Amino acid sequence: MALGVGQVIGAGVITLCGQAIGLTGRSAWLAYGIAVIMGFLMVVPYVFLSGTIIVKGGAYSVIKAMSGERLAGMYVVSYITQCISMSLMGMSLGVYLNSLWPILNPKFIAILFLIIFYIINLMGISSMAKVQRVMSAILVLCLLIFIVTGLTKLDSAAINFSDKEFFTGGKIGFIDAIFLYIYSVTGYWMNINYASDAKYPKKDVPWSIIMVVPVIMVIYVGVALVAGGTLPLDKVINQPLTNVADYIMPKFLFVIFMVGGPIMALLTTINSCYAGFSAPHIQAAKDGWYPDFVAKCNKRGAPYVILTTILLISLIPILLNYDISTITRNCTLVQTVTMAMSAFVVWNLPKRYPEQWKNSLYHVPNTVFYIIMLLCMLTYISVFIASASTLNVTIVTVSISILVICSIYANIRYKSGKTKVTVSYWLD
DSSP states (O other), X not given: OHHHHHHHSSHHHHTHHHHHHHHHBTTHHHHHHHHHHHHHHHHHHHXXXXXXXXXXXXXXXXXXXXXXXXXXXXXXXXXXXXXXXXXXXXXHHHHHHHHHOTTSOHHHHHXXXXXXXXXXXXXOHHHHHHHHHHHHHHHHHHHHHHHHHHHTTOOGGXXXXXXXXXXXXXXXXXXXXXXXXXXXXXXXXXXGGGGGGOSSHHHHHXXXXXXXXXXXXXXXXXXXXXXXXXXXXXXXXXXXXXXXXHHHSOHHHHHHHHIIIIIHHHHHHHHHHHHHHHHXXXXXXXXXXXXXXXXXXXXXXXXXXHHHHHHHHHHHHHHTTOOHHHHHHHHHHHHHHHHHHHHHGGGGHHHHSHHHHHTOTTOOOHHHHHHHHHHHHHHHHHHHHHHHHTSOHHHHHHHHHHHHHHHHHHHHHHHTTOOXXXXXXXXX
């Protein structure tokens, strides 16, 4: 649960609040609440799956178990594009530190911290986990302090649906705010990557996924409510949380919050992303989808080739000077496609593993299951359309081209006979 919370609370709660307020005004908190619900619809297939079978290698092994090797290979090669999202965390961190100390260069800060956590992850999963536990605890505490303090100074207009500063962008602006937030509310699905390390995976993993939802609902909606409901809108539109925190908090609390809240939110996500993104590729390398050297680990068990690749990919948008909003929307497009591939195949679960599904703690009647899965698919499709429609033709073309190239590579690798089947999922 701590890993899931640390994974999902990041740039969305730090940088996107101001962006969403610009789209819909004080109703940004309501947009966040709806986004959390839609995000859970996108993640719920992993609850059903992880309560039924045990996978090692995350969504890659899910697809291999549900649909076969070829599609799994196409997925895992395409999945590497999600590393782009780490540039969002890095740039958000840079923007926030720059708002505190204008002398700091946002791009330099982004690159510096991506490298620092790359080094921490090279020290092994135990080192990463120790750092993560401390940072996650500090993060949640500081964000709760922000919410509680801010509620004492909340403008009544923040919860007045008829106020002129509610739904300032109309229906279109409100919907745009929801889809802008979607990217930041689904990261906890990556908890399936830790199934092989859980003591009781069929209980622990789905429970940890579900329990993240009420936490992020309180944190995200609370922060957005305070961010858009305490100061005049012109002081918070497209701005980070700095101005609001400075207004609602005494100086000593402000300093504590700025270190333990926004900064820690981004650091926990960067840290966990390295491990989360690595897991599927480690298993894929063992299965032959990459050259043998890709699976090499150092003496601490860290997959240094994969970690280095993740770092390099995350630096590309920063070096190309993409702004935060563009990175966010581009990440949503890429993530939606790759997540959809693994979520959709769960449709086969009742037929492929009928006995295990029947005995699952999260079993529901098949009719209910298929209705939920249909809602999941419709959510993915709507998010993809919304994401693609807000990007320019060049970015959409590049994103789709990358996915196509990855798929072609996977097909060539599969036909070459260099892939091999290894056990990466278990029924008991």
